[in-house]
Amino acid sequence: MTDSLLLVDDDVGLLRGLGEYFDRNGYEVGRADSAEAGFEAFERLRPDVVILDLHLPDMNGLEVLERVRARGGSVILLTGQGDIETAVRAMQLGAEHFLTKPVDLNHLAAAIARVCEKIRLARQNTLLRAREHEHEGLESLGVSPAIRELGRQVELLAESERSTVLLTGESGTGKGWVARVIHHLSPRAGGPFLEVNCGGLSATFLESEMFGHEKGAFTDAKERRQGLFELADRGTIFLDEIGDLAPELQPKVLKVLETKTFRRLGGTREMTVDVRLVAATNRDLTAEVSAGRFREDLYYRLSVMPLRLPAVREAGLSE
Template identity: 90%
Template sequence: MADSVLLIDDDADLRRALGAYFDRIGYEVAGAGTGEAGFEAFDRLRPDVVILDLHLPDVGGLDVLEQLKSRGGSVILLTGQGDIETAVRAMQLGAEHFLTKPVDLNHLAAATARVGDKVRLARQNARLRAREHEHAGLESLGVSPAIRELGRQIELLAASERSTVLLTGESGTGKGWVARVIHHLSPRASGPFVEVNCGGLSATFLESELFGHEKGAFTDAKERRQGLFELADRGTIFLDEIGDLAPELQPKLLKVLETKTFRRLGGTRELTVDVRLVAATNRDLMAEVRAGRFREDLYYRLSVMPLRLPAVRERSRDDRLALLTRILSDLVPQMPGCPSVTSAEALDRLLSAPWPGNVREMRNVVERAMILARGAGQIGLEHLPSDLRRSGGSGGGDRRHQPQALAEVERVHIEKTLKFHGGNRTRAALELGISRATLINKIKVYGLDV
C-alpha cells in the first residue's frame, strides 16, 4: 500500500502541482485549502504525512500544526518566509521539517519519505508492544485440557500467516479478541490490524468501505478514498459477521482471497494487496450455503482453518475464573478507584452464572459492578445485578449460605496452604492439586496478600 500525504495550502495551483508530483512518485494524495478543511480531511483520512503551509486564510499555520500534532499527525511545514524565529517555534511544536518556498521537489520528497519511515517505525513498535500483551492474554485463556488445546490451535493459526481463518461460536464468545491475538502472535504483527463488521450495512456502503472508491464513483464521492483492504496491506483484516455479507459482494471477496487483487468502486486499475483474512460468524454457514444465501466456494475458501470458540457456560469453573481474572486485569487500569477483587459470595455468583451473552455480558456486568463499588474494598454481592443476587442456592432456608461457605472455605484453605509453604506458589499448587496458573488467578480474585 502506498504512503499517503495530505497537502494543506490555500494556493490551489501549488496544491495541484505538488499533488501531481506526489501522485506520480506513488503516494496517495489528498488536499485542503483551509485549516478547518485540513482538520476534517486529517480526521477522515489519517494520512502518514501532512505538508502544511504556514499562512492560511482562516487559522494560523502554527495553530494548525499544534492541533494536528495533538491528533497524532506528522507535519512538514512550508513557508514563503525564511523566518528563523518561526522555524524554531515550529520545531518546538513538533514539526518534522521546516522548508521555505519555492521548495525543491526532490528535497521535499526525501523529507516526506524520511517522515513516512519514522511513522511506520513508531507504528511497528506500538504493535510489538501490543503483541507482548496479547501473548500474556493467551496464557490467561484457562487451564482445562480443552481450553489449553484451544490456545495451542490459536498459536498454530497465528504461525500460518497466509491461511484464512474462520472463527465460529455464539455471539460474545471473544471472536474479535482471538482475531487480534492471532494477528499479534503472527509474523504480520508489525503490520496493521483492520476490523469491519459486515452486518447491518448496505452493499454499496460496505463495498466502498472494503475496496475504496474513486472520485465521482457515486454522488457523495468527492475524492478518491482507500478501502480497508488497502489499509490492511501487509497485515490482517478481520471481517466480523461474515454470514451477513451481501450476496453481490461475495464473489468480489472470493476474488481478493484467490488473486489478492481488486478494483476500487468506480475504478479501472487492478490493485494488489498482501492481506491475511480472519472472518467470524455466529451463524451455521453450511446451513446458509444449503439455503442459497452464502456461496459454497467462498465458504470452503474461508474455512481453510476453522476454529470454534466455546460459550462461557461450556467452560470449566477454573476457566471461567481465568476469564474473570483477565477481565478484571483489563478494566483496573481504566477505572482508578474501583476495586479489583471480589467477595467470596460475589465471586461464586459470577462463576456460577449461565452468561447467555458470554464474555461480552460478563465484562459488562463486571464493569458495572466496579463502578458501583468505587471506593469500596471489594466487589460485593450488592454490586451485582438483581438476577445474579437472586440466583444462589436451590431449596429452602437462606439461599446465599452454601455458595458463600464453599467460596470462603476455598479462600481460607488456599491462604493457609500458602502460608504453610512460605508463600511458595509452586509447592502450594501441588498440594492443592491445581495448576500454578489457577492458583495465581485465585490469589488475585480473592485479594490474598501472601
C-alpha cells in the same frame, strides 16, 4: 503498503504541482485548499503525512497543526516567511519539519521519506510490544483444558500465515481478540492489522471501506481513497460479522481470496494485495448457505481453517 500524503494549501497551482510530483513518485495524494477541507480530508483519508501551509484563508496554520496532531497526524509545515519564533512554536506543537517557500522538492521529498520511515518504525515497535502482550495473555488463559486447547489451536493458526481463518461462536466469546492474537503471533505481525464490521453498514459504504474508491465514484467521493484491503497489504484484515455481508459484496470478497486482486469502487485498475483474511460470525453459515443468503463458494474459501470459540459456560473459566 503505499505511503499517503495530504496537501493543504490555498495555492491551487502549488497543490497541482506538488500533487502531480508525489503521485508520480508512488505516493497516494489527497488535496485540500482550506483548513476546513483539510480537516474533512484528514478524517476521511487518514494520510501518513500532512503537508500544511502556515497561512490559510480560514484558519491559522498553527491551529490546524495543533488539531491534526491531536488526532495523531504527522505534519510538515510550509511557510513563505521563515521566522524563528514561528518555527520554534511549530516544533513545540509537534511539527515534524518546518520548510520555507519556494519549496525545494528534493528537501521536501527527503523530509517526507524520513517521516514515513519514522512512522513505519513506530508501528513495528507497537506491533512487537502487542505481540509480546498477546502471547503473555494467551498463556495466562490456561485455566481449563478447553482454554488450553484453544491456545494451542490459535498458535497453530498463527503459524499458517497464508490460510484464511473463520472464527465462529456466540457473541462475547472474544472473536476479535483471538483475531488480533493470531495476527500478532504470526509472521505478519510486522504488518498492519485492520478490521471492519460487516453488519449495519450500507453496501456502498462498506465496499468503499474495504476496497477504497476513486474520485467521483459516488456523490461525496471528492478524493481517491485507499480501502482496508489495500492498507492491510502484508498484514491481516479482520472481517467481523461476515455472515451479515451484503450479497452484492460477497463475490468481491471471494475474488480477493481467489486471485489476491480487487478494484477500487469506480476504478478500472486491478490492485494486487498480499493480505491474510480472518473472518468471524455468530451465525450458522451452513444454514445461511442453505437459505441462499450466503454464497457456498465463499463459505468454503473462508472456512479453510475454522475455529469455534467455546462459550464461557463451556470454557470452565470459573475453575
